[in-house]
Amino acid sequence: MGADVFEIGVNFVKLILVFLMMVQVVPLLVWVERRGSAYIQNRLGPNRVGPLGLMQLLADAVKFLTKEEFVPGRGYPFIYYAAPVVAMIPAALAFASLPLSVPVNVEAFEMLGRTWGPYIFKFQGYEIGIGIVFVLGVSSLAAYALLLAGYGSSNKYALYGALRASAQTISYELAMGLSIVGVILLFNTFSFAEIVTAQSAPLNFMFLGNKVEIAWLPNWGIFYQPLGAVILFAAMFAEANRLPFDLPEAEGELVAGYHTEYAGFKFNMFFIGEYGHMLVASGLMVIFFFGGYTFYPFFTPESVAGWFAGMSATKASLLTALVLHAVMLAKIVLFLWIFIWVRWTLPRFRYDQLMDLGWRTMLPWALANTILTAIVILIMRHPWGA
């Protein structure tokens, strides 16, 4: 094992950093959401506090923190307080298990009179061998936050919102899980890192036992699994309770749904959970279908490492990881913008339409995609000539 103080310390700091990353992205996203919606709707948006209205975030934070503490009289106080905390946990756990860049190799070095290392630090909170199953399992726990909120506030609107939310989450989880199966079959692994590594090469596949390679295209999952990508992305909207699937908090029908009774920082924690889900969804889309932290032919782990060839191994490895991390972040930001874009473009579904889409459209298509992928892979990889 060889886990010493330095390694444990770095891993601990890493966990905190990943969590802070998720939390700190929220105010920025709120700002982008407001300015972006204003841009889409041809108005100005918040622009009074600070340059471009950026200080609005700070003002909001102050407002959230100084709101009156309020507990509904007939509810269950413990459950009422637990719900916002539960809302943050699944997103944080799932996000921490996504690989955000290549591992950093630290060579043995001298410090405090002894030799440390060598170490390999993964560029993620923690690595679990069955990454995909873990993320699915953890994010399926998100329904409890809404259920607890609806039950704990003892409010009819909140309860309706919670019931809708849990039914919706269960329904769309099926399509989500099935849409990923195609990717798992394709790359033949459950590990995120291996999926990303497979995508950093030029497009190549087996055609009836012969290897075909197209040098000018990256080996991204989207070229093999376009249907899976669309289904996963749509199901992710439902999982994050974003418009057009925000029935649980439809303000025209349910006041504010499950968070009707929440104000101040507790409301803010629900928000962090929702944006955390968006972050995880974007991360999954990027990892499964758009090459993760690589971008063949411009940014592959090998080519970027070549830029820093003259430096010491530790420094080169760290810089490579940072460059690839920036690539990953750029892709994630693109998807986050699509999330916001869709929210301000599409109207909300009716509830029966929502269930119809989940069970009678997305589930059969996802099933068909899985079966078709399995058959095609079987035929293509079969050694016909041999």
Next chain:
Amino acid sequence: MVTTEALLDIGLVHWIALSGIIFSFGMIAVLMRKNVIVMMMGIELMLNAVNLSFIAFAKESGTLNGHVMVFFVMTIAAAEAGVGLALAVAIYKKFHEVNIRFFEHLRG
């Protein structure tokens, strides 16, 4: 008799003991609770305890047959929960109560 070493050297017996305790809790829930849904939760508790013992045995014996069994148990438990809850909802619609003392006699 029970030494500190035996307590600290975690092996099959520890996991089976844990599984047995959880199983007996599930059994008590089925025997003593009056609410049908809580009784079903007791059944789930027992199934989970059995799963735990399967996994512990699988680790001890170094084969994966226990994992496969757990897989099957989980599927059947999910099916059982679906049927049980559907029945509970049907009963609730009729009696507005899910306490077994309301339908322990076979009168309409």
Next chain:
Amino acid sequence: MLAEAIAFYTLAFFLVFFAYRVITVPNPLHSALYLVLMMIGLAAAFFNLGAQFIAGVQLIVYAGAVMVLFVMVLMLFDLRSELRAFSRGLVSGALKVMSAALLAGIALGAANSSVAILQPPADGAVSADVTKQLGVLLYTKYLFAFEILGVLLLVVAVGVVAVSRMKGGTHGHH
């Protein structure tokens, strides 16, 4: 060894505590929530025992779907705390608890005495690629059981729809 013991006893404490709360809290919904916590703890136990895939499935199937159904149905019923959550009769209650404890004791005794005759694991034992081996096993040795399970699930799905759409029946209308 010590780290393993700490992990086991922490897990065991939480599992037993949550299981105990499931059967003692009067409000059925709180029972269900404690059961959810128990199942998440059990997933951690599976993980500890090297069954990562089963732990993930436990989270997805049990904690994420079955228990959500339980909680949803209980929320629909809107039951406040039950006044008489337990069956009557001190003697019969004591007998029931004793029989359950006896069962646990027998299970423990059987396990304790059978450890000696358990065959030691084959060398190499369960490798890192547990998931792959599990898949191979499911689709070779247990293929028939797997297919039968599919049929069972189909039957159950149809049955549940039939039960939930049921009107009337032998009990007449109230």
